[in-house]
Structures are given as C-alpha cells and as structure tokens.
Amino acid sequence: MNHKELKYWIALKFVEDVGTVLFDRLVETFGSPRHVLHASYQELLAVDRMTAKAARRLTEFSNWDAVEREIERAQESGISIVTAADSRYPSLLRTIYDFPPLLYMKGSLTTDDINIAVVGSRRASTYGTFMTDRLSRELAMKGITVVSGMARGIDSAAHKGALSVQGRTIAVLGSGIDIIYPPENKRLFDEISEKGAVISEYPLGTGPKSPHFPSRNRIISGMSYGIVVVEANERSGSLITARLALEQGREVFAVPGSIDAPGSKGTHRLLRDGAKLVENVYDVLEEIVPQIPRESRAGGEETAAAANPSSPAAKIVPGNGTSLTDDEQTILRCLEGEPIQIDGITAAGGYTIDHTLSILLSLELKGYIDQLPGKRFKLK
Numbered sequence: 001m002n003h004k005e006l007k008y009w010i011a012l013k014f015v016e017d018v019g020t021v022l023f024d025r026l027v028e029t030f031g032s033p034r035h036v037l038h039a040s041y042q043e044l045l046a047v048d049r050m051t052a053k054a055a056r057r058l059t060e061f062s063n064w065d066a067v068e069r070e071i072e073r074a075q076e077s078g079i080s081i082v083t084a085a086d087s088r089y090p091s092l093l094r095t096i097y098d099f100p101p102l103l104y105m106k107g108s109l110t111t112d113d114i115n116i117a118v119v120g121s122r123r124a125s126t127y128g129t130f131m132t133d134r135l136s137r138e139l140a141m142k143g144i145t146v147v148s149g150m151a152r153g154i155d156s157a158a159h160k161g162a163l164s165v166q167g168r169t170i171a172v173l174g175s176g177i178d179i180i181y182p183p184e185n186k187r188l189f190d191e192i193s194e195k196g197a198v199i200s201e202y203p204l205g206t207g208p209k210s211p212h213f214p215s216r217n218r219i220i221s222g223m224s225y226g227i228v229v230v231e232a233n234e235r236s237g238s239l240i241t242a243r244l245a246l247e248q249g250r251e252v253f254a255v256p257g258s259i260d261a262p263g264s265k266g267t268h269r270l271l272r273d274g275a276k277l278v279e280n281v282y283d284v285l286e287e288i289v290p291q292i293p294r295e296s297r298a299g300g301e302e303t304a305a306a307a308n309p310s311s312p313a314a315k316i317v318p319g320n321g322t323s324l325t326d327d328e329q330t331i332l333r334c335l336e337g338e339p340i341q342i343d344g345i346t347a348a349g350g351y352t353i354d355h356t357l358s359i360l361l362s363l364e365l366k367g368y369i370d371q372l373p374g375k376r377f378k379l380k
Helices: 003-014 020-030 033-037 041-045 052-060 064-076 126-141 154-163 183-195 212-222 237-247 262-272 281-291 294-307 326-334 342-349 353-366
Strands: 080-083 102-107 115-119 145-148 169-172 197-200 226-229 251-254 369-372 376-379
Touching: 003 020, 003 033, 003 064, 003 080, 003 102, 020 033, 041 052, 064 080, 102 183, 115 126, 115 154, 115 212, 115 237, 126 145, 126 154, 126 281, 145 154, 154 169, 154 183, 169 183, 169 212, 183 197, 212 237, 226 237, 226 262, 226 281, 237 251, 237 262, 251 262, 251 281, 281 353, 281 369, 326 342, 326 353, 342 353, 342 376, 353 369
Parallel strands: 115 145, 115 226, 145 169, 169 197, 226 251
Antiparallel strands: 080 102, 102 197, 369 376
C-alpha cells in the first residue's frame, strides 16, 4: 500500500470513538478510509450505529502530523504497518467479527502460515513448561506456525519450543510493538522477529495496560485454526482466549495435569466443558488438518522446511510422488484399494500404531491421502 493511502488507514484508526467494528462498517459503506474521512457529517450519520459524537470527530479530524510521525517512526524502526486490505494480512483473522484494521509487524507474515495457538499460565510449572516445549517443537516440525502472546511462562516456552527446531512462530503483543513486555524477553522478541513475526494492533508507544491483553487474545485465537491451553488456573486469561476461540468457531484443546495442581484447574474445566484432551501433537493435528485448504497445507510445510533443510520439518515437503520416505511409501501401498481403518494399516505396514499415525498425518499434510470418519484412510 502506498504512503498516501496508508495515511488514511492510520488516521481513521486514530479517531476517537471509532472502534474496530465501526471502522470496518465505515470502510464497507464508503469503500475506503480515504472516502470515510472525506464524507460529510450527514453521510456519516446515516451509517448504522454511528453516533453524533463519532461523526463529528471524523469530520473534524486534523491531526495529520501525528499520522506522519507514526509512519516515520515505523519506518525508522523497521516496522511494517499491514492493513486489512493487504495481501499479507492473515486471512483467517479477517473472518472474525472484530478483526483489527491495522497490524504493526516486525518480521514476516505469509499467506502459507498454518497457525496453532499455544497459551497458558504465566506461572508455569516444570511439567507445564516441558509439555509446552514438546508440543510446540512437534507442531513446528510438522510445518505448523506456533502463535502465542510472548508473556512469561507458557507463552514464552511455546515460542522457544518452535524456535528450537527452526520453526516459525508469531507473537501477539498487548502493547505497542516498540515496547517489549516483559522486558526480559528482548532476546526472544528479536529471535521471533527473525524467524516469524511479532505483531500488535496498538499504535507505537502504547504501554502494556491490563485491558489490552484480553483484547489481544482475540487476535491470537482469531488467526489460528485452534488453541491449545497447557496450564491455567480458574481465573486465567487463557480461559478468555479459549472462550473467544469457541465464539470464533476455532478448535479448543487442553493438556491435563495433576488434580492437585492449581494450574490444572482451568484446563480440567475446559476438558469438562468439551475441549479435546491433548496427550501428543497428533491429538491436535487430526482435528486441524481436515480444516486446512489443500493449497495452504503445502505452503506451511515448505515454510518450515525452508527454515532449516536439515531439520525434521524438512521431511514434510508437498508434491505428488516426491520427497517420500520409505515408511511413507510402504503405507501408501497399504492404501491401494478401498478405504482402510487404522488397525488394518498398522497390521499391513508392520509398524507400531504411534508410528503409523505419524506417517499418516505426514501423508495427509502432504496431500496424498484423506481421512474418513471412523479412522479410515484412503488415497486421494
């Protein structure tokens, strides 16, 4: 987007009393932020749920110097400002009711990202940190981008787990992107910016205020196919994220813990309410993979492989008849003919059931097979 058009997007975002929903409604009505800011007071009042106060602020907006300073500061700091009309804007995020019109970004967003959110308590136990690291590593190795909030505890462990295998990860901040919070995560911030993206909907210089974090949670869940809650007490913000995920039609997963641990209270509550229990990465992938458009599966896999060709993620390369391991070729031969259940595939292939599931998920991600109800599989 050129400088002139970006100015209008930022200006409209700067207008008080224009929230995210009204912003979208105005752009939909008038066609662009430029036309919104050139509309008359009476034209603005005709918009559904427009208040006189907001219409007046729109017609009186004149703080163009602040808009120019925002663009200059972003450019000087290597920060991109991505609008909802930009091709880099996460397509899944755009489907939620109150998607942010602007995202400030360090790093890169790609249309090939297949996102899973991993969140949890800031006061993570040793067990919680271990499970988060394990799940995030394994998701990244399957070409999945791990999304979290870069908070202390589980969030930080999720980012670090993905980075440890050269995978992609995205951090969503509850502050301006130029204010790193918590401050001890400066190094993690830099690593995420290099291997994925750090994003925020807040203008530069915005501090990490309490109301911002529940708001940023809708972005974490909104840009993801599902959310995994590892540890959470009964009042955890992670439960807010899980609720938002359900409202947005996303999958919710929870990792069980000790019945005596405070950090398990929230996740066990989610499990009682219908979240899917997670013991390993395949519990997540078997729910998510069927939702991913086939053309997106390949992109996410290539992204992970390109990050480090020697990593396990590099084994997941899409194609028809290319880059298949010997085990994958064996399982494909087992699927010649009618759809077959997992027990039959395991027996025919001669592998353990865990290894067979791993191979099947890899083949499904590569686009070679489809999973049918009843744990049956068939060639495409």
